[in-house]
Amino acid sequence: MHTLRSSLFALLFTCTPLFAVAAPATDTVDLKYEKFQLPNGLTVVVHEDHKAPVVAVSIWYHIGSADEPQGKTGFAHLFEHLMFSGSEHHKGSYLEAFDPIGATDMNGTTWFDRTNYFETVPTTAVDLALWMESDRMGHLLGAIGQKELDTQRGVVQNEKRQGENRPYGRVSELYLKNIFPTNHPYQHDTIGSMADLDAASLADVKAWFRCNYGAANTTLVLAGDITPAIARAKVMKYFGDIPAGPAVAHQQPWITPLGHRVDGVQHDHVAQTRIYRTWVVPQDGSDDALNLDLATTILGGGKSSRLYQRLVYRDKLVDDVSVSLSPFALASMLEIQADLKDGVDLAKVDAAIDEELKRFRAEGPSADELARAQVRYRGEFVRNVESVSDQARVLAEGQVYRDDPGAFRKDLSRIAAATVAGVRKAADTWLSRGDYHLKVLPAGKDFDPAAEDAKVASRAAMPGRPATVLPPARRYSVAQSGVDRSEGVPKVASFPTLQFPALxxxxxxxxxxxxxxxxxxxxxxxxxxxxxxxxxxxxxxxxxxxxxxxxxxxxxxxxxxxxxxxxxxxxxxxxxxxxxxxxxxxxxxxxxxxxxxxxxxxxxxxxxxxxxxxxxxxxxxxxxxxxxxxxxxxxxxxxxxxxxxxxxxxxxxxxxxxxxxxxxxxxxxxxxxxxxxxxxxxxxxxxxxxxxxxxxxxxxxxxxxxxxxGDWQAPATPRPRKNLASVAVPAKPRLFLIDRPDAPQSLILAGLLVPSAKAPDYLTLRLANDALGGSFSSRLNMNLREDKHWAYGAHTMMSDTSGQGPMFFYAPVQTDKTAPSIAETLKEARAIVGDKPVTEAEIGNIRDMRVRALPGAYETSDAVLGTVTKIVKFGWPDDYVQTLKTRIEGVTPATAETALKEVVKPEAMTWVIVGDLRKIEQPVRALGIGDVEVLDADGHTVH
Structure with missing residues (x-):
């Protein structure tokens, strides 16, 4: 049986296709770009923006969860994690090379139709970023072994548990099974099933890479402080010798509306009943999708929207209602979401929604409603392309999904030219079809999520799925490599200076x-x-x-x-x-x-x-x-x-x-x-x-x-004072447990108090905290995520406050590792103020990371405003940012150790653990850390 199953999976992972068959506006923002293709098929898009000395490097592989074979759900996302495990010429964590150069906005994501990896780096570090991206594109397999696979499998499975432990966190898996037919590429969610993740083998990993991660299936966008000429030379240097890879057949749009309303019910640990009504509608970039985008704003885009006015203001049936469009390459989803008031009859809510939809389908929007929606669309676009990383995202989406980096221009033009009749017609065409109606209800005492999920049926398969399409046949070639990769990652000899506006x-x-x-x-x-x-x-x-x-x-x-x-x-x-x-x-x-x-x-x-x-x-x-x-x-x-x-x-x-x-x-x-x-x-x-x-x-x-x-006058009454007196350190540790039955994870949150953000050595403490748990490569995260893979992430967090602030030790961990995770967290806290203080290597890496990230940290107005707010609130000097480099460079292991010892008191920590009491109480008590008390969700003692 096992051998047969493995053979079937091997067949599925061959590289052959899976299936044979507004209003006028004076303000505007344009993203001018140059597009070219290397001889090996790599598509490159370059956009110049010299407002800050940084470049966004964004690489998109045209492969996603929609392309996963049956029995391999979650594989594209699992592979994304593996891409951060190192490459043949840079062993170890991918992030290790980027921390010292101050990379910002660095991550990878997987969605139905693509997998992307991105970072924003100082202009002088573009060679390093391109070397790293090209090394894992062209030289990955030798660095991926069973250990790396098992580590990232555990991390992803805890990511799944963490999502499902949130209220309404089990919804997406259920509604995708019912919205799309079984044979639709979107029928399963991106994170996949536990069973399929368990089944993924090293052979599968290597086959996925060979089949899908070639140069000809990839788009690279460089946006920021770079020119097309410089970009072309650098990209050719680092990527030109990478093979095109096998031709990848791409899925084609397949709109599969329901023929009638389908009802579903899910129970979960939620506070109130929520309904989701979802329609399958046309794909991203289609005329109907754009008209439906405007329709969703008018129907449920805020307080003035029709459904909000009807359900919240007039009928008082729900606390909130929204309508949204999720556009994707093969099909889109239009969704109404409403949180019902206690005791409200669901039939009344549905009747009101249906009445408003019927009226909208018949009459369409008013001219004023349409104009307002058009202004909103333009305004959101202008705001969303300030950062170079967002600029790169917009250009990449256009290229990958629509073979046109400038697709956003067409969308803006069509939105501006939209008509009442066009929006009405699109709404009438698609909202007259069937929808999936999911009701999520608060769970009772006997709730069993596994048993309930096992009852879920999927929508039946449908005929007519379009055949995947191979790209046009083309002869590709590779260039001679001009890079000696044995020399390792390119050194960054200099870094740009910070640009921050004078206050x-x-x-x-x-x-x-x-x-x-x-x-x-x-x-x-x-x-x-x-x-x-x-x-x-x-x-x-x-x-x-x-x-x-x-x-x-x-x-x-x-x-x-x-x-x-x-x-x-x-x-x-x-x-x-x-x-x-x-x-x-x-x-x-x-x-x-x-x-x-x-x-x-x-x-x-x-x-x-x-x-x-x-x-x-x-x-x-x-x-x-x-x-x-x-x-x-x-x-x-x-x-x-x-x-x-x-x-x-x-x-x-x-x-x-x-x-x-x-x-x-x-x-x-x-x-x-x-x-x-x-x-x-x-x-x-x-x-x-x-x-x-x-x-x-x-x-x-x-x-x-x-x-x-200017004419606003203050009242005669005095302003009150807030009690921000110092709080003494507790005499002993305290542990409080809160029951969350059936939870797949436990949430560990432990607290200490730290000095005010106004304190002279506060910056030193912040940097020292990065070593403990404030950064990805911190001790706590490396322990619980990368070493033990008991958590998707574990961190220590500090809040900037006028009085003593909190330091939280945060770790959502799988239930059976709750007590061991508490022990490991306590071990890390004791070590850093005990026999394993912050090292020169740790603090040096943090200094480099923070100083070199400064040029990219203040690229957007939001980032500038956030820092100006702190400068004014805490009385920091106006040149706070301009002098940060000097003050960060002055932090040493000794000053970091002193700062940590003043606040990290392992034997005075207050712990709150939220989890399934039946499974965690005795192991936590057995730790013997301190007195354990059980509380309810209001903080009252449970006797």
Whole structure:
């Protein structure tokens, strides 16, 4: 039996095909490129962008999970992991070569139709990146053995467990089986099944590589500080000698709509019933897909959308509803997702959805709805191509899926030219077909996920699957290699200097401070109002007030209801939002430059004149209660709610659940008076700094800000003070267990307290933490992921705070390794402050990585704004970034060891472990680390 099965798999892995058979706009962004092909068939696309001294290197193989043979689900993704295990001329982890040069945005991903690998490197390190990518493309197999396969198999299986341990994490596998017929390439999810992952052999790995990873099946995109001429020479040098590989037959579009509605039910550990309704629709780049993209925005793209207005505002049946399009090369999926209120009749929700869809199919959108959707599409494109890595992604998607790197231009043009009639016709054509209707219900006590999954049936096979198509026959050739790979990875002799905008400061006529960092890469300006408040401001009032009050800034003003606010944002293509963190509450505007003035006026109205209307409060109250329930159903969510009060104590301003949502009882009791009082105390002009990053100047933005905020006067009442007193180190370790029945993983979260981000040696501690658990190559991650492969990832995390901050040891691990993982985590903590302190090699690597990553770290406006926010919040000097290099280079093993010893107290750690109590309680108690207490999801002792 085993021999026969192996023989069948060998046949399937031969290299033969598997089957024989808006509105006008003055602002715009274009990605000019040059495309060429090497003699070996490698397609290369180059885009110049010299705003920062970095280059995105993005390599896309036209092979994905849709191409996996039967019985080999998850194989494309497993192979992606193996590509990081080293190559013949660079043994060991692929990342080892990139850490010292400061690579950013580095990863690999697998999807239905492709597998990609990418990194952004300093301009001077392009040779190194191309050497590395070409070495694993042309020289991989000698570096991959059984050990590497077994390691990455374990990592991937824990990645699967981690996904399934999240609320609604088992949905995708189920609905793909029912949306697509059994013989459709998209019928299984990318991560695959445990059984198929177990069955993957070393022979399979090598066959997959030989069949699919040749040069002629690959697109390489270089975007950034490089010219086409330089790119052509370098790519030819490193890739020119790699064989084209066998011709790879590509799947063809196959749209397989359901003939009628199909119902499905899934039980899971979720807080509320959620429904998914999914239609199979045309593929990426088709006219219908673009029209349906606009339709999804109009139907369920925000508060003004038809389904949100109907189901949330009018009928009050759901807490949230959204509609989205997921476009792929062979077919797309249009999905409606809704979270039902408790006790709501599902039939009423379906009837309301069907009624709105019927009306939309008959009438189409209004001209105003269509114009708003068009503005949104253009605005999102402009925002999403600021970074060179995103530019490379857009160009690669066009080339791989549509043989045209400039496909985005056609899409923008067709979106701008879309008509009411065209959108209506597309909706009527495809939404009149059948959909898969999945209802996910909260599980009962006797829930058995394995037994339930075993009952799942798949959609029957369909005739008419298109034959795969081989690329046109062509004679390829290879060049003589000009690279002596025995010399190893090219050395990087120099690195570019950091470019960070100088901060400019001014004040409005009422004294509000303005801090500007100019960025002219894209025609967008971001304005951030930072109030000294945050979840910590809840101390002395009902917990959750800050989050609730701030969320109301996105609702009605004294002259506009919440729907009109949403509509006006859409007409402007503006993003306006408000949210809190631990120390501050922020209202933000992201505006297209040609619409900045009216966007600022609307923004100011939402911040200065919130109405706190009873109807808005009632609606958001239900949503906040649902968020609390959702947070308590997530392993990480419940751990982050429980651990901070244990670390800080209830009298400290940080001794609250870190989601900031408060308790059910408090949210139910909040009134408009609570929010008015919070606004008076904290959301006021004398507690505010305005931060601006974007396509503007101080002379240009100051009058506009003065018009919006310059006459805003502070109330006479004093501002409250937050209790951020120092907290003593616990006398002994404490362990708390929280039951999550049937969990395939346990979530380990252990906490300590570290100094404020204002502390003089805080940067030293941050770098020292990178060695412990703050980077991929850290001790904790290498232990639990790469060595033991008990986890998909294990890390230590620090939060920048005004008071003492938390350091979390985080490790989601397979259930049977919970106690051993706790022991290993504790061992690493003890070692780094004991007999195995940080070494010169570790700290040297971290220094190099952090310093050399600086030029690429501030490439986007978002990254600049995030750092400006910290500079202002924590009182760091204005030249903080410009002097980072010197201060990082001053960190030594001795100073790192001192910083760690001050905070890492292994015998004072507070542990929260969320998992299946039946399986983990006794092994955890047997560790003998400290007293063990069982809590419920609210932090109460379970007796």
């Amino acid at each position: 400019q400061r001014a004040r409005l006529k009422n004294g509000i401070e303005v801090v500007l960092a100019e960025r002219h890469a894209v025609p967008v300006t971001q304005v951030e109002l930072m109030f000294d408040a945050g979840y910590a401001a809840d101390h002395g009032r009902r917990p959750g007030t800050a989050a609730f009050a701030t969320s109301l800034l996105e609702e009605s003003t004294k002259t506009l209801d919440s729907t009109e606010v949403a509509i006006r944002k859409e007409r402007l293509g503006a993003r306006i939002g408000a949210a809190c963190g631990l120390d501050s509450c922020i209202a933000s505007l992201n505006a297209l430059e040609d619409r900045l003035v009216p966007s600022l006026a609307l923004f100011a109205d939402t911040v200065r004149n919130p109405a706190f209307k009873a109807s808005d409060i009632a609606r958001l109250r239900e949503q906040h209660l649902a968020e609390i329930a959702q947070s308590k159903s997530s392993p990480m969510g419940v751990a982050q709610r429980i651990l901070p009060p244990l670390l800080y104590g209830k009298e400290h301003a940080y001794g609250i659940p870190f989601d900031g949502l408060g308790s059910v009882a408090d949210v139910k009791a909040m009134t408009a008076a609570d929010f008015t009082a919070f606004q008076r105390d904290y959301l006021r002009p004398d507690n505010l700094k305005i931060l601006v990053v974007g396509d503007t100047t101080l002379a240009g933005i100051l009058p506009q800000l003065d018009a919006a905020f």
